Amino acid sequence: MSKRLLSALLLSACGGSGSPPGSAPDATVATHDAAPISPDASTALTRPPGVRLCYSATAEAHPATVMFRAVFAAGDRSMRAASIDALAAAVNALPEEEELQLFLGLDHLWRLAEPLPGEDAPLSQLGDATASRDHLKLAKMLCPTDARVDAWLGPVLVRFGRALSDQATIDEGLADLDAGIAAYPGFVLFSKLLVYADAARTAPEFQNALDAVTANITSCAQTPNDPACTNATVPHNLEGANVFLGDIYTKALRKADAQAVFAALPSSPGWSTWSFQAVQADRMQHLDARIAAYANTDPADDPVAAWSATNQCALCHTH
Numbered sequence: 001m002s003k004r005l006l007s008a009l010l011l012s013a014c015g016g017s018g019s020p021p022g023s024a025p026d027a028t029v030a031t032h033d034a035a036p037i038s039p040d041a042s043t044a045l046t047r048p049p050g051v052r053l054c055y056s057a058t059a060e061a062h063p064a065t066v067m068f069r070a071v072f073a074a075g076d077r078s079m080r081a082a083s084i085d086a087l088a089a090a091v092n093a094l095p096e097e098e099e100l101q102l103f104l105g106l107d108h109l110w111r112l113a114e115p116l117p118g119e120d121a122p123l124s125q126l127g128d129a130t131a132s133r134d135h136l137k138l139a140k141m142l143c144p145t146d147a148r149v150d151a152w153l154g155p156v157l158v159r160f161g162r163a164l165s166d167q168a169t170i171d172e173g174l175a176d177l178d179a180g181i182a183a184y185p186g187f188v189l190f191s192k193l194l195v196y197a198d199a200a201r202t203a204p205e206f207q208n209a210l211d212a213v214t215a216n217i218t219s220c221a222q223t224p225n226d227p228a229c230t231n232a233t234v235p236h237n238l239e240g241a242n243v244f245l246g247d248i249y250t251k252a253l254r255k256a257d258a259q260a261v262f263a264a265l266p267s268s269p270g271w272s273t274w275s276f277q278a279v280q281a282d283r284m285q286h287l288d289a290r291i292a293a294y295a296n297t298d299p300a301d302d303p304v305a306a307w308s309a310t311n312q313c314a315l316c317h318t319h
């Protein structure tokens with residue numbers, strides 16, 4: 001698709017000025033969730049000034065969107081390939097829709113992060129990484145005001161660049177992350193954790209992950225009604241985020257902090273309907289062993305943390 005065509009499409013998709021926060025497209029999205037924390041969707045959907053999604057009624061109601069939302073919310077990986085096919089057909093028919101491009105990119109990202117047996121072969125993963133990158137880039141071109149896209153595109157590019165030892169791609173990803181953080185810190189800071197959490201515990205890069213988490217907590221304290229900081233649109237955002245947080249403290253050997261995070265999880269607002277209560281019990285029970293495994297010099301025995309687990313999306317997104 002030419003750049004010129006895309007910029008024309010962009011104008012039509014975003015209507016020039018886009019929709020204000022809390023307007024119809026966002027509200028539609030909110031109603032998909034069975035039990036938003038706040039009964040008042042307009043309160044629940046406060047985003048930073050200038051951040052706007054470009055979801056249209058057409059894309060929202062499209063069968064491929066409906067299917068993806070259902071399959072993803074159920075964590076049903078057996079239906080994922082079919083949902084990718086449906087979204088791929090949908091973007092061919094309606095290439096100007098941000099939501100379809102974004103969801104196709106994220107469906108591929110889901111497969112990359114939570115592969116079924118066989119889907120983790122290098123060629124399969126390369127295909128998912130490429131498709132994820134390309135459709136996220138299209139979503140970003142179609143809707144530059146959806147700063148959330150940088151939170152997904154940045155890490156995809158950084159990982160791509162690292163895998164290929166391609167510094168320019170790594171730098172592009174880090175620049176996307178920084179731009180996203182400037183526009184939407186409450187959401188995009190979390191992705192900085194994803195980019196640095198795998199660094200060696202004693203490497204300076206690992207400190208970046210810890211710093212991002214601290215900054216994210218500070219940022220969310222200032223925007224308590226943002227969907228990035230609540231369970232308003234993602235049913236277990238808070239519970240899932242706290243597993244990541246506890247795991248990063250565990251890797252940093254901060255036992256008291258990790259314990260406090262895991263011990264507080266049963267008081268989290270979505271706890272009673274969360275499918276991963278056993279993860280919390282496991283972390284409480286094995287905290288000392290997990291810390292010991294990180295503390296020794298052998299990285300080969302490091303425990304599997306949330307950011308590399310095959311439920312890393314489901315922890316937050318599964319109903």
Ligand code: HEC
Nearest residue numbers: 029103106109110113227228233234237240241312313316
């Ligand atoms: C820490 C919790 C958390 C994790 C882990 C997480 N997400 Fe999300 N996700 C969110 C939040 C919060 C949003 C923003 C929702 C919004 O903007 O209303 C979101 C948005 C999304 C959306 C867009 C939803 C919409 O209606 O616009 C998709 C799709 C998505 N995530 C897929 C994924 C995939 C795939 C993974 C794993 C690679 C993942 N997420 C991991 C919390 C999480």
